Amino acid sequence: MQVRRIPLSRPFISDEIRQAVLGVLDSGRFILGPQCQQFERELAQFAGRTHAVLSSSWTAGVYLLHLAMDLRPGDEVIVPSHTAFPSIEPMLHCGAHPVFVDIDDTYCMDPELIEAAITPRTVGILPVHLYGHPADLDHIIEIARRHNLWVIEDCAQAHGALYRNRPVGSIGTAAAFSFYPSKNLTVLGDGGCVLTDDSAIAERVRMLRDHGRRSKYTHEVPGFNLRFNEIQAAVGRVGLRHLAELNAGRRAAAARYRERLAGVVELPQQRQWATAVYHMFVIRHPRRDELAKFLHERGVETGIHYPIPNHQQPAITARFRKIPALPRTEQAVREILSLPIHGQISLEEVDYVSDCIIEFAGRN
Numbered sequence: 001m002q003v004r005r006i007p008l009s010r011p012f013i014s015d016e017i018r019q020a021v022l023g024v025l026d027s028g029r030f031i032l033g034p035q036c037q038q039f040e041r042e043l044a045q046f047a048g049r050t051h052a053v054l055s056s057s058w059t060a061g062v063y064l065l066h067l068a069m070d071l072r073p074g075d076e077v078i079v080p081s082h083t084a085f086p087s088i089e090p091m092l093h094c095g096a097h098p099v100f101v102d103i104d105d106t107y108c109m110d111p112e113l114i115e116a117a118i119t120p121r122t123v124g125i126l127p128v129h130l131y132g133h134p135a136d137l138d139h140i141i142e143i144a145r146r147h148n149l150w151v152i153e154d155c156a157q158a159h160g161a162l163y164r165n166r167p168v169g170s171i172g173t174a175a176a177f178s179f180y181p182s183k184n185l186t187v188l189g190d191g192g193c194v195l196t197d198d199s200a201i202a203e204r205v206r207m208l209r210d211h212g213r214r215s216k217y218t219h220e221v222p223g224f225n226l227r228f229n230e231i232q233a234a235v236g237r238v239g240l241r242h243l244a245e246l247n248a249g250r251r252a253a254a255a256r257y258r259e260r261l262a263g264v265v266e267l268p269q270q271r272q273w274a275t276a277v278y279h280m281f282v283i284r285h286p287r288r289d290e291l292a293k294f295l296h297e298r299g300v301e302t303g304i305h306y307p308i309p310n311h312q313q314p315a316i317t318a319r320f321r322k323i324p325a326l327p328r329t330e331q332a333v334r335e336i337l338s339l340p341i342h343g344q345i346s347l348e349e350v351d352y353v354s355d356c357i358i359e360f361a362g363r364n
């Protein structure tokens with residue numbers, strides 16, 4: 001039997017990227033130079049925003065964003081529990097409290113549950129466009145307006161996704177991308193960027209990421225070194241030019257999985273107003289662990305995003321006493337399984353994975 005290995009994800013690397021890296025080596029500029037400035041302009045334009053500010057990761061950028069927006073100890077932020085832990089890490093460092101709400105069948109925060117979670121201490125809502133499917137932003141923004149709250153969109157898994165034909169990241173008070181290697185757009189290392197139309201917020205994030213200064217030797221506030229670098233900006237610029245075709249590759253793979261696996265496993269929902277970019281293709285199965293093992297034995301790598309919801313993480317349960325149950329989240333984490341998907345996966349690979357799943361279903 002031929003041994004195959006199908007990875008869960010694979011970053012986009014090309015000769016154009018290799019050339020771009022070599023070009024920077026010869027430029028003599030390494031940090032916050034012309035590549036970073038161009039990448040910021042291109043990202044802002046891509047996301048339909050006035051400002052994009054690069055930082056060393058999503059987590060770093062959003063921490064600076066929270067500081068710039070004056071998030072304070074005891075402030076409450078409404079957030080889904082079913083997301084990567086970093087979604088809530090920056091607010092914890094500000095002393096703010098995440099107030100968790102359950103998900104709907106798209107795995108994003110259920111907007112119907114937000115209003116009941118609002119208290120006099122609530123300052124903002126942080127929806128996550130999980131797995132590349134947009135959260136229901138109009139609904140969320142309407143609630144935020146009524147209660148005078150900000151909205152920060154977590155776009156770490158959704159570069160290029162559309163909500164009612166508008167790019168995600170263009171709609172909230174601010175938003176942030178991650179460029180970690182598995183994401184739809186990567187810089188082949190860590191990286192992130194904050195997006196907003198608010199010039200004062202953008203300016204403060206820019207200052208904070210670079211030692212609290214705007215000019216070389218005048219430090220207006222104590223800041224950090226959470227800057228970005230030229231080599232990775234050059235990589236990201238090439239990736240951004242290819243993002244549409246890579247997302248199309250993900251959507252084609254998702255369509256094939258849907259065709260092959262309909263009636264075999266539970267498939268992800270896609271709202272009619274959503275253009276999803278399938279950062280993950282997440283199925284559900286009551287015997288998820290057995291299915292994962294079966295696929296592993298056939299060379300198919302799978303993942304669970306995420307096995308422990310944030311409201312049950314030790315970092316949370318040790319700090320906060322009253323944590324409500326989230327039945328849909330708790331059920332989902334027992335059944336979800338992420339299948340291989342990336343911008344260059346072939347339909348033949350998707351068929352192989354699908355055949356293995358159909359074989360498992362037939363035996364069980």
Ligand SMILES: *Cc1c(COP(=O)(O)O)cnc(C)c1O
Nearest residue numbers: 057058059084086087156178180
């Ligand atoms: C990856 C990810 C983050 C964190 O991004 P980093 O760049 O690794 O800090 C935040 N939120 C979500 C939903 C993510 O998937």
